[in-house]
Amino acid sequence: xxxxxxxxxxxxxxxxxxxxxxxxxxxxxxxxxxxxxxxxxxxxxxxxxxxxxxxxxxxxxxxxxxxxxxxxxxxxxxxxxxxxxxxxxxxxxxxxxxxxxxxxxxxxxxxxxxxxxxxxxxxxxxxxxxxxxxxxxxxxxxxxxxxxxxxxxxxxxxxxxxxxxxxxxxxxxxxxxxxxxxxxxxxxxxxxxxxxxxxxxxxxxxxxxxxxxxxxxxxxxxxxxxxxxxxxxxxxxxxxxxxxxxxxxxxxxxxxxxxxxxxxxxxxxxxxxxxxxxxxxxxxxxxxxxxxxxxxxxxxxxxxxxxxxxxxxxxxxxxxxxxxxxxxxxxxxxxxxxxxxxxxxxxxxxxxxxxxxxxxxxxxxxxxxxxxxxxxxxxxxxxxxxxxxxxxxxxxxxxxxxxxxxxxxxxxxxxxxxxxxxxxxxxxxxxxxxxxxxxxxxxxxxxxxxxxxxxxxxxxxxxxxxxxxxxxxxxxxxxxxxxxxxxxxxxxxxxxxxxxxxxxxxxxxxxxxxxxxxxxxxxxxxxxxxxxxxxxxxxxxxxxxxxxxxxxxxxxxxxxxxxxxxxxxxxxxxxxxxxxxxxxxxxxxxxxxxxxxxxxxxxxxxxxxxxxxxxxxxxxxxxxxxxxxxxxxxxxxxxxxxxxxxxxxxxxxxxxxxxxxxxxxxxxxxxxxxxxxxxxxxxxxxxxxxxxxxxxxxxxxxxxxxxxxxxxxxxxxxxxxxxxxxxxxxxxxxxxxxxxxxxxxxxxxxxxxxxxxxxxxxxxxxxxxxxxxxxxxxxxxxxxxxxxxxxxxxxxxxxxxxxxxxxxxxxxxxxxxxxxxxx
Ligand code: 26Q
Numbered sequence: 001x002x003x004x005x006x007x008x009x010x011x012x013x014x015x016x017x018x019x020x021x022x023x024x025x026x027x028x029x030x031x032x033x034x035x036x037x038x039x040x041x042x043x044x045x046x047x048x049x050x051x052x053x054x055x056x057x058x059x060x061x062x063x064x065x066x067x068x069x070x071x072x073x074x075x076x077x078x079x080x081x082x083x084x085x086x087x088x089x090x091x092x093x094x095x096x097x098x099x100x101x102x103x104x105x106x107x108x109x110x111x112x113x114x115x116x117x118x119x120x121x122x123x124x125x126x127x128x129x130x131x132x133x134x135x136x137x138x139x140x141x142x143x144x145x146x147x148x149x150x151x152x153x154x155x156x157x158x159x160x161x162x163x164x165x166x167x168x169x170x171x172x173x174x175x176x177x178x179x180x181x182x183x184x185x186x187x188x189x190x191x192x193x194x195x196x197x198x199x200x201x202x203x204x205x206x207x208x209x210x211x212x213x214x215x216x217x218x219x220x221x222x223x224x225x226x227x228x229x230x231x232x233x234x235x236x237x238x239x240x241x242x243x244x245x246x247x248x249x250x251x252x253x254x255x256x257x258x259x260x261x262x263x264x265x266x267x268x269x270x271x272x273x274x275x276x277x278x279x280x281x282x283x284x285x286x287x288x289x290x291x292x293x294x295x296x297x298x299x300x301x302x303x304x305x306x307x308x309x310x311x312x313x314x315x316x317x318x319x320x321x322x323x324x325x326x327x328x329x330x331x332x333x334x335x336x337x338x339x340x341x342x343x344x345x346x347x348x349x350x351x352x353x354x355x356x357x358x359x360x361x362x363x364x365x366x367x368x369x370x371x372x373x374x375x376x377x378x379x380x381x382x383x384x385x386x387x388x389x390x391x392x393x394x395x396x397x398x399x400x401x402x403x404x405x406x407x408x409x410x411x412x413x414x415x416x417x418x419x420x421x422x423x424x425x426x427x428x429x430x431x432x433x434x435x436x437x438x439x440x441x442x443x444x445x446x447x448x449x450x451x452x453x454x455x456x457x458x459x460x461x462x463x464x465x466x467x468x469x470x471x472x473x474x475x476x477x478x479x480x481x482x483x484x485x486x487x488x489x490x491x492x493x494x495x496x497x498x499x500x501x502x503x504x505x506x507x508x509x510x511x512x513x514x515x516x517x518x519x520x521x522x523x524x525x526x527x528x529x530x531x532x533x534x535x536x537x538x539x540x541x542x543x544x545x546x547x548x549x550x551x552x553x554x555x556x557x558x559x560x561x562x563x564x565x566x567x568x569x570x571x572x573x574x575x576x577x578x579x580x581x582x583x584x585x586x587x588x589x590x591x592x593x594x595x596x597x598x599x600x601x602x603x604x605x606x607x608x609x610x611x612x613x614x615x616x617x618x619x620x621x622x623x624x625x626x627x628x629x630x631x632x633x634x635x636x637x638x639x640x641x642x643x644x645x646x647x648x649x650x651x652x653x654x655x656x657x658x659x660x661x662x663x664x665x666x667x668x669x670x671x672x673x674x675x676x677x678x679x680x681x682x683x684x685x686x687x688x689x690x691x692x693x694x695x696x697x698x699x700x701x702x703x704x705x706x707x708x709x710x711x712x713x714x715x716x717x718x719x720x721x722x723x724x725x726x727x728x729x730x731x732x733x734x735x736x737x738x739x740x741x742x743x744x745x746x747x748x749x750x751x752x753x754x755x756x757x758x759x760x761x762x763x764x765x766x767x768x769x770x771x772x773x774x775x776x777x778x779x780x781x782x783x784x785x786x787x788x789x790x791x792x793x794x795x796x797x798x799x800x801x802x803x804x805x806x807x808x809x810x811x812x813x814x815x816x817x818x819x820x821x822x823x
Contacts, residue, residue: 007019007022008050008051008054009050009051009054011051011091011092011093011096012096013096013097013099013100013103014100016047016093016096016097016100017100017103017104019047019050020043020044020047020100020104021043021104023042023043023044023046023047023050024039024040024043027042027043027046028042028043030043032104037110037111037113037114038114038174040106040111040114041084041111041112041114041115042174042175042177044084044097044111045083045084045115045177045178046177048084048087048088048091048093048097049087049177049178049223051091051093052087052091052223052225052232053223054821055223055225055230055231055232055819055821056223056232056234058230058232058819058820058821059142059230059231059232059233059819060234062817062818062819062820063142063817064308066817067308067318068142068814068815068817069142069317069318069319069320069812069813069814070142070143070144070304070318070319070320071136071141071142071143071144071320071322071807071808071812071814072143072144072146072297072301072319072320072321072322073129073132073133073136073143073144073145073146073322073324074146074147074293074294074297074321074322074323074324074328074331075125075126075129075145075146075147075324075327075328076147076148076289076290076293076324076325076327076328077120077121077122077125077126077129077147077273077324077327078118078120078121078126078129078130078133078145078147078235078237079119079120079121079122079123079126079127079129079130079154079637080117080118080120080130080133080222080235080637081117081118081127081130081476081636081637081638081640081641082112082115082117082637082638083115083118083178083222084111084112084115085112085480086134086475086476086480087225089227089475089479089480090134090137090138090225090226090227090228090475091225092228116170116171116173116174117171117636117637117638118153118171118176119153119154119169119171119273119636119637120147120148120149120150120153120154120237120273121153121154121273122154122273122275122276122556123276123555123556124363124555124556124661124662124663124664125324125325125363127472127637127663128324128441128470128472128663128800129145129147129324131471131472131473131476131663131800132800132803132804133145133224133233133235134224134226134227134473134475134476134800135471135473135799135800135801135803135804136224136226136233136804137224137225137226137227137229137231137232137233138226138227138228138229138231138473138475138500138801139226139801139804139805139808139816140226140229140231140816140817140818140819141233141804141808141814141815141816141817142233142814142817143233143234144233144234144235144236145224145233145234145235145236146236146237146238146293146296146297146300147235147236147237147238147293148237148238148239148270148273148289148292148293149179149220149237149238149239149270150270150271150272150273151172151239151270151271151272152168152169152170152171152271152272152273153169153171153273154169154273154275154595154636155167155168155169155275155595155598156168156169156634157595157633157634157635158633158634159607159611159631159633162607162608162611162612162615163604163607163608163611164595164596164604164607164608166598178222178223179220179221179222179237180220180221180222181218181219181220181221182218182219182220182221183218185218185219185300186216186217186218186219186241187216187217187295187296187299187300188214188215188216188243189214189215189216189217189240189291189292189295189296190209190211190212190213190214191211191212191213191214191215191288191291191381191382192211192212192213192380192381192383193209193210193211193212193213193383194209194210194383195207195208195209195210195383195384195387196208196210200344206340206341206344207340207341207384207387208341208384209337209341209383209384213262214243215240215241215242215243215266215269215292216240216241216242216243216266217238217239217240217241217292217293217295217296218238218239218240218241219236219237219238219296219300220236220237220238220239221234221235221236221237222234222235222237223235227475227499227500228499228500229818229819230818230819230820230821231817231818231819232819236297236300238270238292238293238296238297239270240266240267240268240269240270240292241266241267242262242263242265242266242267243266268285269285269288269289269292270289270292274286274289275595275597275598275599276369276556276597277369277556277558277596277597277599277600277603278597278598278599278600284377284381287373287377287381287382288381290327290328290329290330291330291334291381291382291385293328294328294330294331294334295330295334297328297331298331298334298335298338299338301315301319301321302315302338302343305318305319312339312343312345312353315339315353315357316352316353316354316356316357319357320357320359320811320812320813320814321357321358321359322359322360322361322807322811322812323358323359323360323361323431323435324361324363325361325362325363325364326360326362326370326371326427326428326430326431327371329360329371329427329428329430329431329434330382330385330427330430331358331434332354332358332392332430332431332433332434332435333382333385333388333389333392333430333434334385335350335353335354335357335358336350336351336354336388336392337384337385337388339353339354341384347391351392354434355434355435355436356436357436358431358434358435358436359435359436359437359438359439359811359812360431360432360434360435360437360438360439361438361439361440361441361468362428362438362439362440362441362445362449362453362454362660363441363660363661364660365445365448365449365452365453365657365658365660366560366658367453370426370427370428370453371426371427371428372418372424372425372426372427373424373425373427374422374423374424374425375417375423375424375425376423378425386425389416389417389425389430390417392416392430392433392434393415393416393417396414396416396433397411397414397415399460400414400460403460404459410456413456414429414456414457414460415429416429416430416433428453428454429457432454432457432464435464436464436811437464437465437466437810437811438454438457438464438465438466439465439466439467439468439811440466440467440468440660441467441468441469441470441660441661441681441682442467442469442470442660442661442662442681442682442684442685443467443469443684443685444657444679444680444681444684444702445467445660445661445681446465446466446467447467448657448702449465450462450465466810466811468803468806468807468810468811469661469682469685469797469798469803469806470661470662470663470666470682470798470800470803471663471666471797471798471799471800471801471802471803471804472663472666472667472670472798472799472800473799473800473801474498474499474502474670474799474801475499476637476641477641477644477666477667477670477671478499478670478671479499480641481640481641481642481644481645481671482524482528482644482645482671484524484527484528484645485521485524485525485528485645485671485672485792486499488517488520488521488524489505489508489792492508492511492517493505493507493508500801501801502795502796502798502799502801502802503796503797503799503802504796505792505793505794505795505796506793506794506796508789508792508793509790509793509794511789512786512789512790512793513786515782517789518781518782518785518786518789519785521672521785521788521789522781522785525645525646525648525672525788526546526547528645528646529546529550529646529648530546531642531646532550532642532643532645532646533545533546535642536591536630536632539632539633540630540631540632540633542618542628542630544589544591544628544630545587545589545625545628547587548586548587548588548589548625548628549586549587549588549589549648549649549774549775549778550588550589550591550646550647550648550649551588551589551590551591551647551648551649551651551774552590552591552592552593552643552646552647552649552650552651552668552673553566553590553591553592553593553594553650553651553653554591554592554593554594554632554635554640554643554664555593555594555635555662555664556594556595556596556597557594557595557596557600557603557604557606557607558600558603559602559603559606559757559758560654560655560658560659560758561653561654561659562653562654562655562758562760562763563592563594563606563610564606564609564748564752564760565653565760565763565764565767566590566592566651566653567606567609567610567613568725568728568729568760568764569764569767569768569771570590570613570617570627570629571613571728571731571732572724572725572728572768573585573588573627574613574616574617574620574623574627575724575727575728575731577622577623577626577627578622581622585626585627585775586775586776586778586779587625587626587627588626588627588628588775589628589629589630590627590628590629590630591630591631591632591643591647592607592610592629592630592631592632593631593632593633593635593639593640593643594607594635595634595635601747602747602748602751605745605747605748606748607631608744608745609732609737609745609748610629610631611631612737612738612745613629613737614628614629614630614631615737616736616737617629618630640664640667644667644668644670644671644673645671647668647671647673648673648674648778648784648788649673649674649675649676649696649774650664650665650668650669650673650674650675650676650677651676651677652664652665652675652676652677652678652680652683653676653677653678653698653699653763653767654678654680654681654758655678655680655699655700655705655758655759655763656678656679656680656699656700656701656702656704656705657680657702657705657706658680658758659680659681659683660681661681661682662680662681662682662683663682665677665681665682665683665686666682666686666795666798669686669690669791669792669795669798670791670792670795670798671792672788672789672791672792673788673791674694674695674696674774674777674784674787674788674791675687675695675696675791676696676698676767676770676771676774677695677696677697677698678697678698678699678700678763679697679699679701679702680702682798685797685798686795686798689794689795689796689797689798690790690791690794690795691790691794693787694787694790694791696770696771696773696774696777697770698763698766698767698769698770699763699766699767700759700762700763705759708759708762713756713759713762715752715753715754715755715756715759715760715761715762716753716754718761718762718764719752719753719761722761722764722765724768725761725764725765729749729752729753732745732748732749733745733746733749
């Protein structure tokens with residue numbers, strides 16, 4: 001017991017409560033009676049952090065001793081969400097902490113609520129990186145996440161008059177108790193200047209880069225705790241700063257304002273996260289950000305390797321770099337430069353190391369989302385890297401010419417440089433050429449990757465292509481967000497093994513028929529719906545009926561995700577009610593959530609239309625509560641955690657072939673929502689796992705989509721032929737939802753009728769029919785509950801633990817390194 005009494009490490013209720021009061025007093029300068037919510041939160045966070053630190057040091061020590069290969073996950077985004085509850089769960093002390101809070105008469109939930117979430121990502125890709133950090137620690141794989149410490153993360157969304165308005169995110173304003181700044185751990189990063197040749201002491205011709213400008217990247221470390229293990233991994237985010245010397249230099253020549261200006265320029269690099277889907281995404285600052293964090297991260301890895309072994313010869317045996325999309329693809333060129341120019345290695349050896357170190361994950365097939373950068377910009381910002389890219393390209397294209405004789409068209413297609421209309425560097429090609437393995441994020445996506453955007457590469461190197469289906473962490477998305485469901489599952493299983501072995505939920509399957517369990521399952525769901533209803537009521541003025549079917553679509557706004565398909569169906573239902581007051585409908589609450597990129601006009605118009613339709617329907621006495629349409633403002637990790645437990649139906653309705661995987665689909669299903677969805681991304685695999693009879697399928701397949709497109713798709717024909725579809729579109733165009741303004745939504749309706757690039761009209765009828773089946777199915781409570789239970793129990797495959805084990809075995813060739821903690 002004595003060991004457990006230690007103030008900074010003890011896990012008992014008493015130790016926690018003593019540590020909490022200590023931290024409140026000595027770190028916040030407050031006693032309980034005058035503490036603010038933020039004081040209480042900070043004290044709690046430091047109490048938990050203290051307990052992570054000893055395990056963290058221990059892990060670092062064991063990893064070094066065992067000399068294990070370290071996975072370095074390079075990502076421009078980590079969408080972490082709140083830490084406190086998650087760390088309490090992973091440490092296994094949430095109950096002790098709650099009890100300590102109760103004894104001090106504190107509102108535990110309120111303290112958890114006070115945390116500002118680090119929103120350092122846009123959506124799926126950033127959240128995936130965060131789930132993978134959790135699973136890497138939980139599966140005991142030594143790993144470092146490398147990224148950017150954005151001062152401003154993804155914007156906060158507020159809705160004003162139905163429109164999205166962006167507010168700056170100020171997550172750091174109250175300080176961040178989870179990070180540890182490492183001011184001494186900093187690396188210089190160059191920009192601009194020129195590249196020169198010189199002869200070394202042996203007369204060997206070498207290259208060096210003379211940058212015009214240097215800035216510093218400073219490390220900020222956040223410990224990432226595994227669940228039920230002592231492993232703690234590292235998330236190392238870089239903040240940009242002006243080097244001290246730079247300022248003094250300017251002072252000496254008397255250019256005070258010049259020095260201040262340079263300082264601001266340097267600090268701008270890590271200032272703000274770029275939203276995706278921006279029309280002008282090819283911004284210079286974005287390329288600077290990418291190079292900045294890639295260079296710092298590789299320099300850090302090289303430092304570690306030299307410290308541990310004194311040589312870089314075995315670098316690729318000690319580090320596996322995973323490139324999260326092309327955002328860190330510059331790693332290929334920068335690792336080559338560091339090895340050759342800074343560490344004097346020859347080309348062949350450097351190339352072998354680079355190729356054995358890097359691995360590349362692709363997250364999209366949308367042509368407009370494939371990154372390219374103007375050669376001119378490269379020349380100006382990264383002249384030496386452009387040289388290296390040219391040299392890689394030359395060798396690579398020679399290889400292509402040998403394999404495919406007299407096929408210059410293929411050579412042009414595969415080149416790292418797009419020569420058509422303004423020369424551009426193709427980042428996906430750079431990543432592919434420099435990587436040992438290339439993977440997509442769901443079966444269908446990986447197949448399409450091989451047959452479309454990466455076809456030529458698959459012809460050349462088929463053995464490099466893999467699929468690793470995405471997953472999400474059941475810790476955050478079940479245990480943290482849905483504690484009542486977690487408790488019911490644990491009680492029914494007789495243990496909580498499922499939390500780190502999600503496949504074991506299959507043991508519950510026989511209970512799906514059990515009426516007593518079904519009833520408790522439904523009660524848990526209804527409670528979650530009631531909580532969400534209260535929350536929405538306080539924020540939007542409408543508190544939906546928890547007995548109604550909660551139908552939820554929550555994800556970034558994009559035309560390919562087809563929020564407007566959902567909306568057309570709602571309008572169609574509304575018309576049914578208007579035409580016949582006795583229409584027999586299951587009461588439904590439609591809930592939307594999601595942000596639109598600030599410059600994406602259509603996406604913002606879709607948000608406005610949802611709010612406009614909601615305003616009319618929710619106020620119409622004839623609807624009489626049967627239909628409700630709500631928009632949850634500011635969908636982020638925290639708000640998602642309120643949504644997933646409360647959903648009955650999950651909308652996964654993207655046009656087949658467009659959604660690489662989706663991960664929200666998994667979060668909903670784990671929490672017992674049924675899915676209405678297309679055969680797209682991971683939906684296909686989810687349906688195969690949960691059983692076709694427990695999934696509402698509609699729409700064209702990816703192959704049918706392609707055929708229809710090739711045959712010349714005419715949305716106008718659907719509009720003319722389908723009277724109900726036409727009247728729904730016409731209702732929008734009439735101005736009914738815009739106070740008579742027939743112009744407001746015209747860009748949307750005209751686009752649907754005449755272009756409809758994501759084939760909303762083609763899939764409408766099938767979608768409507770499947771929604772009718774949903775309506776009927778919900779009336780049979782026993783049957784619905786059974787399907788709901790089976791959706792949860794069959795989700796084992798979609799734990800990110802499984803994804804990480806796939807990467808570990810098939811891509812990285814790494815083994816778990818358990819960490820013991822001794823008192
Ligand atoms: C690129 C250039 C300039 C500025 C921004 C960007 C940028 C930033 C973020 C481009 C794309 C993203 C994010 C993409 C993303 O989230 N993709 C999603 O990844 C998920 C995880 O694999 C998949 O489940 C989704 O299907 C996919 O859309």
